[in-house]
Amino acid sequence: MKTHHYNIDLMTPMQTDKEILFNEALLKIDSFCNSTVRNFIQQLPEAMIVGDKYILAFGENEGDICYCADLAKGWQLLKAKAGMIVFVCEENSFFIFGYDHRWSKVTTAAQAAREHEVIADNNFIGIADQFTLPAATKYISLYLNGNCTILLDQVQIHKFTIILKQNYTTSYRITWSQNILWPQHHPHQITVQTNAMDIISFYRIVETQSFAAVVVGQGYSW
Incomplete structure (x- = not known):
């Protein structure tokens, strides 16, 4: 089972390695409590900085948010959902993800x-x-x-x-x-x-x- 907005895995009774699941959930929550991304990008940066977030503007994952919560895990993806709002720092504007699966400036x-x-x-x-x-x-x-x-x-x-x-x-x-x-x-x-x-x-x-x-x-x- 996953949470609705951020697809965070929920623990279940008798589940093994619960601490791994719990830590992963905390990392994702920590990444998205502050709903900001740096910018839209056409390709993933080679250099990763913990805390960086971007919106993908290309390929099959277009519209998804890529984020780095842990250097060992590399870039991870969050599937955007209709109604999600983020602040894009380099655009100095809020963007909302619509039912047409596109980001639009608010x-x-x-x-x-x-x-x-x-x-x-x-x-x-x-x-x-x-x-x-x-x-x-x-x-x-x-x-x-x-x-x-x-x-x-x-x-x-x-x-x-x-x-x-x-x-x-x-x-x-x-x-x-x-x-x-x-x-x-x-x-x-x-x-x-x-x-x-x-x-x-x-x-x-x-x-x-x-x-x-x-x-x-x-x-x-x-």
Whole structure:
């Protein structure tokens, strides 16, 4: 038997060499109590340093974390599981392992706004060109500063809602991710009236990376 997250072997009654199993478990726990890795790598470094951890970006073990807990054991592998979050030191960012078996950078709404260098309208995040929704935001308010493509590639949660606000002076358009299912296959287009707001909720379809979209309301304005 193994633990769910880190595949640590559990001891069983009457098992021999329990101290070996116990020590191995402690080494793995010690390696991953601090959930950081140095970087993504294309090949394993020849020189090993106890405590080093990397994410493999190649081969049949792509996405796994390789770590060195003991020089005598060499590089060992930990199979990543969906929802696992690590801090990648040389990227200075958190990454989350998704259901698509890939690592994605975790981007907060505030970071996304800064990266796009767009203004925020009070509690709204200003967007233009392209905007990737954060991994785990249940509610987000977006304000159009230009025509924009909204991507759901990083989203890890099962339900979230967007309040989408049209520009004050100019009507802009939205292009949506391909992994959204809309009623009658008609992607929602934001209300063209300036300063109007639409509300859309999204629901992940089980065992997929797709979302079903529901337009809760549209055309709200003062």
